[in-house]
Amino acid sequence: xxxxxxxxxxxxxxxxxxxxxxxxxxxxxxxxxxxxxxxxxxxxxxxxxxxxxxxxxxxxxxxxxxxxxxxxxxxxxxxxxxxxxxxxxxxxxxxxxxxxxxxxxxxxxxxxxxxxxxxxxxxxxxxxxxxxxxxxxxxxxxxxxxxxxxxxxxxxxxxxxxxxxxxxxxxxxxxxxxxxxxxxxxxxxxxxxxxxxxxxxxxxxxxxxxxxxxxxxxxxxxxxxxxxxxxxxxxx
Numbered sequence: 001x002x003x004x005x006x007x008x009x010x011x012x013x014x015x016x017x018x019x020x021x022x023x024x025x026x027x028x029x030x031x032x033x034x035x036x037x038x039x040x041x042x043x044x045x046x047x048x049x050x051x052x053x054x055x056x057x058x059x060x061x062x063x064x065x066x067x068x069x070x071x072x073x074x075x076x077x078x079x080x081x082x083x084x085x086x087x088x089x090x091x092x093x094x095x096x097x098x099x100x101x102x103x104x105x106x107x108x109x110x111x112x113x114x115x116x117x118x119x120x121x122x123x124x125x126x127x128x129x130x131x132x133x134x135x136x137x138x139x140x141x142x143x144x145x146x147x148x149x150x151x152x153x154x155x156x157x158x159x160x161x162x163x164x165x166x167x168x169x170x171x172x173x174x175x176x177x178x179x180x181x182x183x184x185x186x187x188x189x190x191x192x193x194x195x196x197x198x199x200x201x202x203x204x205x206x207x208x209x210x211x212x213x214x215x216x217x218x219x220x221x222x223x224x225x226x227x228x229x230x231x232x233x234x235x236x
Contacts, residue, residue: 002027002081003102004208005088007178008109009171010164011119012193017109017200018085027081030072032065039068046071062093070100090174094181104209106182111193113168120164124153 002025008014015031022029039047040054046068053060065087073082081104088094097103111119122135126146133140133153140147157163182188189207193200 002083002209003104004081005084005103005106005182006086006109007106007175007182008086008191008193009111009116009175010167011116012109012111013119013197013200014107014109014193015085016197017204018083020197020201021204022083025081025083027083028072028075028077029083029085030069030078030087031085032069032087035068035072036060036065039071044068044071062096066093066096066100069097073101088178091177091181094178103187105189105207106178106187107189107191107204107207108179108182109191109193115194116168117161117164120159120167121155121161123159124155126151127154 004021004027006014006018018031019029036047036050036054040051041047046064050060050064050068053064069087072078084097088097118136119134122137124133124135124140124144125131126133126148128146128149128151131146131148132138133146140153142150144153145151146153158167179188191200191203191207
C-alpha cells in the first residue's frame, strides 16, 4: 500500500512534490481544501453542510472534514493508496485519521525559516487566471505584469510579511508536535526541501517505504521542459 502523508510549513513546496509523486504512484493527491471544494460543487450532503459553514465565514468543523475525507478514501482510485497533502494539521486530526485508515509513511519537509519567508513574500499572482510568479525565482517577462494577459500582478494578503510570520508561528504551534507523534510511531521520514524540484523528488523516493519506492522509480519520467510556476526552486 502507498498511504502517504506530506507535512511541512507554508512555502516548503510540498504541494508541488505531492502532485508529482501522486502521478508517479497512480494514487490520488488529496488536500482538504480541494476535497471541500469538490464536495460543495457535487452538492453531496456533507458538501452542502460544509458550504453553509464556509458561506458564514466559519471554519469547517474537523468532524465534517473527516467525514468528507472518509468518503473520498472509499473511492476506487484510492484503493491502492493515497497522498494526503497538509493533513492532519494537529494531534487531534492525526488520531481521527488513524481511526479511519492506516498510514504507511509521513514525509516531513524542512526548510530554513529565512528561505520560507523569501519564497512566500516574493510570490505574486495574476488576479485573472491565477498564474503564480515570484519576484526572484520565476519573474514575469514584464515586471509586475502577467505574461498571459498583461494584468497587474498582486500579492495575496496571506503572503505579506506580517501574515507570513503568523502562518509560520501557527504551523510551529499546531503542526510541529505531529513530528514527535509520528517519529514515535516509526512513520516519520524527514525531507530536506532545499534545491531543485528534481533534487527534492530524488530524496522523497529514497525515503519511501519499499513498495512505494519501487513504484515511484518505475513510473518516474524526466521533467525537462515543464514550466515552473511555483514560488521558489521547489514550487509552491
